[in-house]
Amino acid sequence: MKRYQYAVLAGLASVLLMGCASKTERQFISGCKASGVDSDICSCIYNKLEDKYGEEDLKNNMYTFHQTDAFQHDTANATFQCMKE
DSSP, X not given: OHHHHHHHHXXXXXXXXXXXXXXXXXXXXXXXXXXXXXXXXXXXXXXXXXXXXXXXHHHHHHTOSSOOHHHHHHXXXXXXXXXXX
């Protein structure tokens, strides 16, 4: 019974936390997870990119047809760092 309660609480906590995330973060994590990456790693990548670019610049970089080489390089580096953690 306690396992069930913990599972329910964990599920509710994740729903509440995602409810607090910005639209950009939710879309990034959703797309990241769709490519087969674990949600914790996706969150880590997003956080590293947001720390570097800020939310507005990150959003602008994500929603452009031609992402800069620097942004792609930073995304790859963040991915590798998060996979190591």
